Amino acid sequence: MAEKILEPSNFDLLKKLIEKPDTTFSEAIQIAELGTTYKRTGFHFDKRLEKQGDAISYFKKNNELSFVTDQSAKTHKLITGDNYPALLNLLVEYKGKIDVIYIDPPYGKDSMGEFAETNYENAITRDNLLSMLYPRLYLAKQLLSDSGVIFCSIDDRNQAYIKCLFDEVFGESNFVANLIWKCKSGGANDSRFFAIDHEYVLVYARNTNNFVLQLDKEAEVSTSYNLEDEKGRKYALDRLDKQSLGWLESLDFPIIAPDGKIYKVEHKNPTNKIARWRWGKETVKERYNELVFKDGYVYTKNYQKEGAIPRSLLITDRFGRTRTGKTDFSDLFGASIFNNPKPYKLIKYLIQIASNNNTIILDFFAGSGTTGQAVLELNKEDNGNRQFILVTNNEKTDTTPNGIAIDVTSKRLKRVMTGKCYDGASDFEWAKKNKPLGGNLLVMDIAEVSNFEAVKGKTPFDVIDETLYGKEKSKTIKEKVEWVCDNFEGTQKRLEE
């Protein structure tokens, strides 16, 4: 403490942990993080320790905003409140079960919430964005399935810092790509330096060994697949000898065709060999039947795939632009009461390449709820059965006096899912052009109950509803008490005491 490496509050935590080794879960995570703070090269991320009060945060159903369109349809979730307790509560049901996370954290605009104000001058605390994100990413990582992936939209100013933070939390070996999204296609002629036309989407896998990226089904597929095999599958021929791979003696051997003819690697300049086969002797032996001998050359068959490998530059109109995001939004609301929502096409694309069609998608900086619409649009397109879980705080702004969750997010979801507003009106542009996307919505607020609350009907055991956590209603009081103790921080200790 004297050397200012340990904060006084962390010192207390350490002391407590040492004295009480069987400590609670979130404290254990915190201490693990404290212990590793200084291990990386040159980067130090200040972690904003979340308040450790006596209250338990839990999900409370919001009956007013929840709705059911069809009992048999998928139920999606919207959680309103700070995403830190929301993620902790989601861990009860979804640990290791989320396939795709997309986040678009506030990029440091003051209007984006109390945590978003960044301080670029202060080298020690870096900025609040990073320290706010840090513990949340740790929780998010635990929610991801073994083959899961997280996408993070980020602008030019913050990308480098956020990239390092992701390296810290997810590990550099799980970095997949840094996509460049063209968010603007003109204007900004009054920029002092460059007119910045792009933003980034960072992609990290929970574990790159298990993550599978799907093909981009909408990409323009080359038309050169002009041959057809006996099963009607289209293919093109690829020369087995490549002129540019660099000569290797072991990959320059004669291949004998079934008719006895001998094929050799073609060297345009025999004194400076640069060509070789793409396959080694073993592969040629094993896959001999796949080879095609034609016009003096050896070929392999390159079959047409249902799509193309996704590219890292997202520059065409099909990914939408910032402007498109605004139009998506004003089609639903008339007025532009939310700053810079992302175009749903961008998020829809990311979800399509990252998942099959019955996955769970989480966005814990959901803002206007674009990710919800993206999931529903994609489900409509490929008959999918994906479920979304959105979390947004209820930040109040001049244009959203009741808070974003009430004035924007839930309303947007209600409108695209049912084609109607909460008051039954359907006089918005989108409803004139589109059919409702369907599905049910369970809205849950984050509520708090004191750990010590003992008034009958108001104790943690009374107010926490296990059915909101994917559990069947408890049959006995004992079962309920045990379940609450197992899943909610602190309670068990107090009971034991």
Ligand SMILES: C[S@@+](CC[C@H](N)C(=O)[O-])C[C@H]1O[C@@H](n2cnc3c(N)ncnc32)[C@H](O)[C@@H]1O
């Ligand atoms: C950049 S916006 C996301 C916009 C969203 N992608 C869209 O298309 O509408 C970030 C959102 O996160 C919300 N937010 C900021 N801090 C939060 C927190 N700690 N918990 C939950 N939401 C938060 C802000 O209110 C804001 O609406």
